[in-house]
Amino acid sequence: MTGIDAVTLEKAIVHKVGNPTRGEALQLSPNTLTLNDEIVRGLLTRYFLAPFNEHDVYHFTHISDLELNDVYQYAKKIFDDPGSFQKVAAFLAQLLYQKSTHARVKEGELYVVLFDKLLVEGEEKKALGLFKSETKETFLKVFSHAGGWELAAEDGININKLDKGCLIIRENEAEGYKVLVVDTTNKQNDTQYWISEFLQVQPYTDSYHHTNQALGLCKLFIEKEYAEKFEVSKSDQIDLLNKSMDYFKSKEQFNLQEFADEVIHHPDVVDSFMDYKRHFEANRNYVIDEEFDIHLAAVKKQQKVFKSVLKLDKNFHVYIHGRRDLLERGYDETVGKKYYKLYFDEEA
Structure with missing residues (x-):
């Protein structure tokens, strides 16, 4: 204050x-x-x-x-x-x-x-x-x-x-x-x-609380429901978190259908997200409007808890800020370990 x-x-x-x-x-x-x-x-x-x-x-x-x-x-x-x-x-x-x-x-x-x-x-x-x-x-x-x-x-x-x-x-x-x-x-x-x-x-029920609640909804859905129902990797979760945050940072107004089409894409995941939204609202006794003005102060607050760090054992922390297509995940049978392959142009 x-x-x-x-x-x-x-x-x-x-x-x-x-x-x-x-x-x-x-x-x-x-x-x-x-x-x-x-x-x-x-x-x-x-x-x-x-x-x-x-x-x-x-x-x-x-x-x-x-x-x-x-x-x-x-x-x-x-x-x-x-x-x-x-x-x-x-x-x-x-x-x-x-x-x-x-x-x-x-x-x-x-x-x-x-x-x-x-x-x-x-x-x-x-x-x-x-x-x-x-x-x-x-x-x-x-x-x-x-x-x-x-x-x-x-x-x-x-x-x-x-x-x-x-x-x-x-x-x-x-x-x-x-x-x-x-x-x-x-x-x-x-x-x-x-x-x-x-x-x-x-x-x-103002733009600040709608923005804050909607971002909280996205974070919980991606970290819990999305990970459990669709067996996605941690890097896929981080990618969807980044895309969600980018939507709120680049738009002036939130539109639920537009968010579902542009960020979530897959119909099964969209259906799961809509169900999760209804449960989220019921548990908190708060309804998030399908359209509202995005409040930048709420975006800045939530950005602090949107983690884009991929932790690999205790050896590596990989910060992923975008371009999921430049990240490849696999399993090496020779050494018996999982791996990530990162593509880039320059080393800073």
Whole structure:
């Protein structure tokens, strides 16, 4: 997120939230944090806000009525009455404690933070942040002792790694606010309690999310379904990954039929892809339109996880960026090993 240095951290409180199924307690703090040190305040603000992607926007939902979403109601209460901050922050901690029953949910600190002057599309907005720290790291502390230096180990939080976060921007209240979400732990479907159970948010159906979801669909299909159903080589998988990414990088608009014709080609593979798309959408409760404008920020994000590396045992890594026709795969019966033959014009 940009413009962090101009943001004002108005109030913050920390509660300890355990896992009730393991007998861990909920420990509510009686007081808000005293943040007189501007350096600490600045470090906390960056720790909380830096991981968010401002293009990746969600909104609160509920299966029957938005007004029944608890976090949405608590956020509205704090925005309308900042004096209720401490009381409502305790309600939020209690709600999270009730949702923390899965065996993989870790004990951690819940920070509830009120921000002002958050820059959103050129306008300053109020925002409410919910952040959970679950991962502790060991640090070495050097201190003076008896005229020399000593070392001690302390457990603490790495301020460059936010485990879970939610930033509720005071905008679009009737639609469930604009919400930014971070969840770097417990990514398995059965432990998405932060997004699905506690927050109950869904992405806005805009070009960013359509592009992001469509590229995620392509990657999963190629790495799982395509590889399992059609017995293709790793180099064939990489080739299809590259062609998929090239389509999104070279086009301004996505068209499902055009993508199927130009990138996938083979009718059986196309049919399998369409079936996989339907299952993908059902599992995520999100429908990818058959036509949408391609969002470059989403393409850049996904490009980081589209791997074009062919790993051969522990000896070779081959980076394949295109021209699958210049790569030949075979088996040498004399030495009893598989091989790849690469054709090229010049050695750089």
